[in-house]
Amino acid sequence: MSTCAIHPSILSADFANLAAELGRIARADAVHVDVMDNHFVPNLTLGLPVVKRLGEVTDLPLDVHLMIGDVDRWAPGYADAGAASVTFHAEASAAPVRLARELRARGAKAAMALRPATAVEPYLDLLPELDMLLLMTVEPGFGGQAFLDVVLPKIRRARAAIDGAGLPVALQVDGGITRDTILRAAEAGADVFVAGSSVYGTADPAAAVDTLRKTAQAAARPAPNMM
Numbered sequence: 505m506s507t508c509a510i511h512p513s514i515l516s517a518d519f520a521n522l523a524a525e526l527g528r529i530a531r532a533d534a535v536h537v538d539v540m541d542n543h544f545v546p547n548l549t550l551g552l553p554v555v556k557r558l559g560e561v562t563d564l565p566l567d568v569h570l571m572i573g574d575v576d577r578w579a580p581g582y583a584d585a586g587a588a589s590v591t592f593h594a595e596a597s598a599a600p601v602r603l604a605r606e607l608r609a610r611g612a613k614a615a616m617a618l619r620p621a622t623a624v625e626p627y628l629d630l631l632p633e634l635d636m637l638l639l640m641t642v643e644p645g646f647g648g649q650a651f652l653d654v655v656l657p658k659i660r661r662a663r664a665a666i667d668g669a670g671l672p673v674a675l676q677v678d679g680g681i682t683r684d685t686i687l688r689a690a691e692a693g694a695d696v697f698v699a700g701s702s703v704y705g706t707a708d709p710a711a712a713v714d715t716l717r718k719t720a721q722a723a724a725r726p727a728p729n730m731m
């Protein structure tokens with residue numbers, strides 16, 4: 505049986521009770537933390553002080569997804585704050601190789617994200633610099649959107665490039681991941697799945713994580729061992 509990683513997004517959790525909300529996803533592989541600045545995306549969430557505090561109240565690895573401008577300046581601080589992985593958007597970085605190296609030097613996994621309309625091909629040569637590639641399956645900014653099937657061919661091409669080069673790069677998808685869509689994403693080659701509303705929008709988030717994992721495992725992918 506193949507394995508995969510499920511990273512619930514706390515964007516869909518109760519922001520007034522984040523510590524308790526983390527306790528409801530204890531069997532997850534990591535917690536996905538969406539940092540939005542109301543410039544790179546039209547939404548505003550949380551920043552470095554909250555990420556630091558989250559790290560103090562959970563044993564789950566922090567998978568920090570930065571949807572912010574001027575990311576070359578701000579991302580290293582999240583590595584220093586103890587994030588297990590820091591994801592920056594290629595569209596927001598002036599120097600993605602330098603930034604990825606800086607994140608790794610500070611002890612975090614380096615991950616790069618692409619919006620749905622950003623082609624992966626110009627970035628394939630950067631894969632050796634990355635621990636994870638995130639292909640957004642919704643336009644970034646909000647939870648609860650529908651999965652964009654138009655991204656599936658890009659997931660397949662990224663998977664082919666990663667496997668073709670024999671690289672240990674995890675392939676994450678984020679947006680609209682449900683019991684239905686996770687199967688399509690996994691079959692296309694994704695192995696790390698971010699899920700917000702399909703986890704925190706249910707009465708039993710822990711059970712939702714288990715169900716998503718089992719569903720993804722049904723589609724054959726090897727373990728990413730990301731965190």
Ligand SMILES: O=C(CO)[C@@H](O)[C@H](O)COP(=O)(O)O
Nearest residue numbers: 513644645647648680700701
């Ligand atoms: O980065 C984002 C949105 O921009 C995500 O992490 C969302 O939090 C995913 O939410 P769902 O689509 O699973 O509800």
